[in-house]
Amino acid sequence: MRGWTSRETISTATSNLRALPRSCSAVPRTLGRMKLLGVALVALALLLPGARGSETSRTCIFQSLSESERGFCRGDLEVIYPEVGDVSCSYIPKCRGYRRRLSRDWGPPRVRLPWAQKNKKYVLVMVDPDAPNRAKPLHRFWRHWLVTDILGSDLRVGRIKGKVLTDYSRPRPSRYSGYHRYQFRLYRQPPHRSISLSPEEQDSLGTWDLKDFVEDFHLGHPVASTQFLTKNYKD
Structure with missing residues (x-):
């Protein structure tokens, strides 16, 4: 079985060492035996399960969303965190501390739309x-990031520069609240249109009426959208 050192393996290592030229016989027998033991121990260390560090060698799989969840992902919008790449339309896995780092360490992602019109906003x-949870989303929609006046030329390379109405807030689902969807919606901004939040909206991130916001500023339907799912890293 893979991961275990067979007697044949150690026997082969021993035979190879004994097959050295006789010129090596000048080495004291004690030293020769120590080398022989060292070869056997190295072989054993390399083949034993977990000897190479399971955390670093284990593959970390980003599972794709279900068919119903994938329906939200349209227009080839990319959400790129430097350590993991594009997380669009996937679950954030717990392995390698990715959920914890998403909630505590990572800054805003690069959001990229390859076909954005360069001179549009x-x-x-x-x-x-x-x-607070999917069963009773009393605070829908919780606003995590809102940026206007993003030039298409910047959007093509994933550079989000513009007027920040809401600073980026890391995804931090509550414990035992299950998976949360973190949705990115990209709208084409009408020409010569200034977009802002009301004082009430500025005071609260939760229970945001996204539909009214879109209608008030005539944003129409998103030109692209995507999402990823994650939950509390301690769950």
Whole structure:
């Protein structure tokens, strides 16, 4: 079985060492035996299960969303965190501390739309529709990021520069609240249109009426959208 050192393996290592030229016989027998033991121990260390560090060698799989969840992902919008790449339309896995680092360490992702029109402006919205949980989303939509006046030329390379109406807030689902969807919606900004939040909206991130916001500023349907799912890293 893979991962175990057979007697044949150690026997082969021993035979190879004994087959050295006789010129090596000048080495004291004690030293020769120590070398022989060292060869056997190295072989054993390399073949034993977990000897190479299971955490570093284990493959960390980003599971794709179900068919119903994938329906939200349209327009080839990419959400890129430097350590893991594009997380669009996937679950954030717990392995390698990815959920913890997403909630505590990582800053805003690069959001990229390869086909964005260079001279047009766009509005980026990031929300959690599952606050405090998906069964009773009383605080839908929780606003995590809102940026307007993003030039298409910047959007093509994933550079989100514009007027920040809501600073990026890391995904931090509550314990035992299950998976949360973190949705990114990209709208084309109408020409010569200034977009803002009301004082009431600025005071609260939760229970945001996204539909009214879109209608008030004539944003229409998103030109692209995507989402990823994650839950509390301690769950």
